[in-house]
Amino acid sequence: EVQLLESGGGLVQPGGSLRVSCVASGFSFSTYAMDWVRQAPGKGLEWVSGFSGSDSRTFYADSVKGRFTISRDTFNNTLYLQMSRLRVEDTAVYYCVRRSDFWSGPNGHYHYYGMDVWGQGTTVTVSS
Amino acid sequence: SHDLTQPPSVSVSPGQTASISCSGDELRDDYVCWYQWKAGQSPALVIFQGSRRPSGIPERFSASTSGNIATLTISGTQPMDEADYYCQAWDISTNVVFGGGTKLTVL
Numbered sequence: 173e174v175q176l177l178e179s180g181g182g183l184v185q186p187g188g189s190l191r192v193s194c195v196a197s198g199f200s201f202s203t204y205a206m207d208w209v210r211q212a213p214g215k216g217l218e219w220v221s222g223f224s225g226s227d228s229r230t231f232y233a234d235s236v237k238g239r240f241t242i243s244r245d246t247f248n249n250t251l252y253l254q255m256s257r258l259r260v261e262d263t264a265v266y267y268c269v270r271r272s273d274f275w276s277g278p279n280g281h282y283h284y285y286g287m288d289v290w291g292q293g294t295t296v297t298v299s300s
Numbered sequence: 301s302h303d304l305t306q307p308p309s310v311s312v313s314p315g316q317t318a319s320i321s322c323s324g325d326e327l328r329d330d331y332v333c334w335y336q337w338k339a340g341q342s343p344a345l346v347i348f349q350g351s352r353r354p355s356g357i358p359e360r361f362s363a364s365t366s367g368n369i370a371t372l373t374i375s376g377t378q379p380m381d382e383a384d385y386y387c388q389a390w391d392i393s394t395n396v397v398f399g400g401g402t403k404l405t406v407l
Binding site for chain 1: 330331333335342343344345347348349354386388390392395396397398399400401
């Protein structure tokens with residue numbers, strides 16, 4: 173069964189740091205792109221960060237650039253999000269997501285098939 | 301970059317057709333997805349590449365894009381379709397963007 177299991181959420185003070193993890197199972201983790209998506213209380217979904225499956229490039233939303241770092245451990249099938257200089261507005265449920273995509277052709281055409289597997293989420297609360 | 305605008309809520313009677321719009325600049329059909337989010341669950345992909353359904357998604361779910369508006373259509377809406385629906389688009393500058401979400405009420 174394809175599954176994503178997040179952990180590591182908790183309460184942290186503004187300016188603090190936290191690392192959330194996501195263990196993947198049931199698919200070839202190293203070949204897929206992975207993302208973190210969050211939902212703040214009373215708000216909609218917000219894409220946070222992505223890790224390319226093909227070339228290990230990383231991508232960030234402007235709201236977290238320079239503060240968050242995404243990484244992965246293919247030996248342990250685990251995706252991480254290291255969050256630093258946390259702000260109250262980073263309070264949210266953080267979802268680990270599998271993205272189906274690939275680049276093809278000499279000009280690098282991007283094929284995007286959506287975020288097809290979602291974890292249950294881990295809650296991060298930033299408060300003093 | 302672009303923002304995606306959805307109506308906050310849509311109501312439909314059981315058996316009728318529900319339509320949820322998503323407007324944004326430079327929408328490209330092959331990069332539009334839709335997600336269904338039921339209470340107590342995680343989001344689920346219901347449409348990818350503008351109009352394609354993943355396996356297991358009922359045929360009553362369809363979608364299209366015209367100009368700068370993508371539309372999710374649910375034909376013969378059932379009570380089990382009551383959920384929040386999010387559109388999503390990818391582009392090379394902003395990567396992934398979500399719409400604000402639409403609460404579909406079936407009553």
